[in-house]
Amino acid sequence: MGITIKDIAKAAGVSYSTVSKALNDSPLVKKETKQKILRVADEMGYQPNIAAKKLVSNESRTIGVVWPTVERVALTTLAAKINAALEQQKYHMLLSINPTKTAVDLFNRFQVDGVLVFGEEAHEEIISSSIPLLYYGEPGPATYPTIDVNRRKAIQLGVRHLVQLGHSRIAYIGDLNPQHSNQREKATGYTLGMEEAGYSHLHEAVDSRGLSWQAGYQAVKQLLSKKKPTALISASYDLTVGIIRGIKELHLTIPQDISLVSYDHIPEMEKLDVPVTAVGTPVQTIATEITNHLLQLASGKKVPPAILDVELFQRQSSRSPE
DNA sequence: GCCCGACGACTTAAATACAC
DNA sequence: GTGTATTTAAGTCGTCGGGC
Structure with a gap:
């Protein structure tokens, strides 16, 4: 049993x-008394009991997050930003790495105020929840709202950028599994971008069969053993890490031998061996939008589905072909 | 199956203590 | 007597276990 307000009352010599009142900054408590109580609470390591608060206020000020993987850097960055945004609103975040249905059931039992589901894979199970759910990425059941990035437009932006620089042999590396709709969107963006530029005949999409750095590494080796594109578009940050490694091992340089544009608009792109041109919605914007949506849902409001606009952030990895 | 009490945090109204 | 600070008591919330 942890420290309760009754323990603090006893130690501070008050009721x-x-x-x-003091813990809730009530004006009905004298400043000196309030300071003393806060000091005692701090010394005793008091932490409010969320379950007890929920009884009174009917809100736990906690958001559950169904976490698909601990391996993807872009998602880890996004989760950290969401956590920071929730903290600013005095909310807490609980992560579950259980399968979606198990995690949602668990969060229902914990009576969190809302649940965010990272839809990285198709949701075959029908999830039912008395708590508001928000899906990010892969859409969930039609009854729940979805927020996502315009992935198709992002990759299209990347193709346009490379075409404007003078590239025509532009290849794409990404997960081409037709069951993953958000990955399919990126591949469609690539196809449309190539069509728009009149380069359909140069279309070269490589299935990385996953989004890990290893997948990117294998895919780029496979691609460059047969073809010699002047530019590459990667479908994720982690793939990009593997692609850079693979290109380096083949004694090619970025951007002199090959230009690179990557999906995932995260600050980590700046820290790679070669700072990489990124397309997508800035991760801070995604985090802010998701947090706003979650808090609206938690307060009982309805939110429409949202598709976030995208931008291109140019860095050293892309330039005109030599 | 129904009722009751307990759990912890919180609010509120009423009562009390104390200084001026 | 008045005003301020604090205490007391009661009630609320959802869930669970125990007693009848």
């Missing part, structure tokens, strides 16, 4: 009602 628990006064402790409650």
